[in-house]
Amino acid sequence: MGKIQGIIGPTATFRDAMAAINASENQIGIVVDDAGSINRTVSDGDIRRALLNGAQLDDPVANLPSKTPITFPEGTPDETLYASMQENGIQAVILTDSANRPVGLKGRRSFEPGILLSPPHMGQEETQFVQKAFDENWIAPAGPNLNAFEAKLAEVSGRSNAMALSSGTAALHLALRVMNIRAGDRVYVSDLTFVASLNPILYEDAVPVLIDSEPGSWNMSPLALQTRLEKDSAAGTLPAAIIVVHLYGQSADMNSIMELASQYGVQIIEDAAESLGASYDGKPSGAHGVLSAYSFNGNKIITTSGGGALVSDRPDLIERVRKLSTQGRDPGDHYQHSEIAYNYRMSNILAGIGLGQLDLLPARVTARRRVFERYKDALCDIPGISFQGETLLGEGSRWLTVVQFDPNKIDLHPYQFLRRLQAERIDCRPAWKPMHLQPLCHHFEFEPHSENQVVSAGLFLTSLCLPSGSAMSDAEQDRVISGITNIAQNR
Ligand SMILES: Cc1ncc(COP(=O)(O)O)c(C=O)c1O
Known part of the structure; x- marks a missing residue:
């Protein structure tokens, strides 16, 4: 000792x-x-x-x-x-x-092993698809796993077409490229998000305009969007696209956002990296914009270890994605290239992991929603504790359960919870730091929810992401619950 x-x-x-x-x-x-x-x-x-x-x-x-x-x-x-x-x-x-x-x-x-935030949760079938690729020597470049994965993903996301790529970030980058976003174009993007929603805008030298969250769902505020569209319409500076993020697995208020976008003739790209398996208004999350990006990063609800995809009902756009994701070769026998392109395609091996994982998606959503419900039931009676809400027509995947601490009712800073939980080997993280507070973004415009309310900054300062993995045992969830309860009760 x-x-x-x-x-x-x-x-x-x-x-x-x-x-x-x-x-x-x-x-x-x-x-x-x-x-x-x-x-x-x-x-x-x-x-x-x-x-x-x-x-x-x-x-x-x-x-x-x-x-x-x-x-x-x-x-x-x-x-x-x-x-x-x-x-x-x-x-x-x-x-x-x-x-x-x-x-x-x-x-x-x-005594206690660590509890991770959102670790990969593998099933029985993934290795069989990968083994099949080895047996048939479909190691690279494309192959049957990739085709089958894309067909299944299109079905799961309610779209006619899907293209599997190397990451969610690559997917968002190609979405901007195939929608012809150019240097100097303005692109609206949700302010409260991971930086990967915004970086692709910068890759193209386009200009992000950061749109605040609404209080309930924490997603893009239709009120802020409307204000900004009105201003930019009057100034003749409307954006070339809007990237709407579905935060932590909860859908944004897509009907309001799409109505505003169509009123001003602006196209929507969905950043559904965190929301595969969620739904909105009877359709899968990611079935609403012109193009939608998913991520299969290791911390997501299902994973290919690393990967992403774009889905759309526009086959022309998906064909452009295919070309740009494979170095942009022009038609013909020889190697001719007329535009800048990328090596962004997913491999047949990783698609094999994805094929096995996709079958498990409904079960993974059920498990994550259950984790959320157990946390909520056990903690919501503690004064000052609340949770991210859902939009009216949304059913979230609860990819991550995020808890908010009201500083008027709890005299502990969220980081005091964070440190104590981490000391108990319970992995929890701060909520995303809004883009308008990032050094990377200090010169970009930001539209608050209303004239006297910034929502995203408040959420950042008061919220923590809790362990939410679909393989968590009840005992592990109970450890998180009693950890938070004990800290809140000053024990
Ligand atoms: C909101 C959001 N957008 C984009 C990404 C990028 O996905 P990837 O890590 O697969 O590049 C992520 C996650 O990593 C994300 O959370």
């Missing part, structure tokens, strides 16, 4: 205790008497409460109300120690010798 961290003497001050807690891996201070026997433990919460009640940093910790430490004789079996931590909602227990001197500290971490 090594040296015990966080030990302080009976005359230590709150300041000393804070330093000891800071230095302790388990975030716990252990107060001992002159003989080295344990008196009590001190937590961040104890100190916070004392300071709020008027204590000073240089007051002795001995002034704290007494508290019986939870200790066990050394040699106590691990199961007993772990059960006590669970029962008492504590991070660590102290092991003592016969004179009640601390001789060891056992933290939760040493």
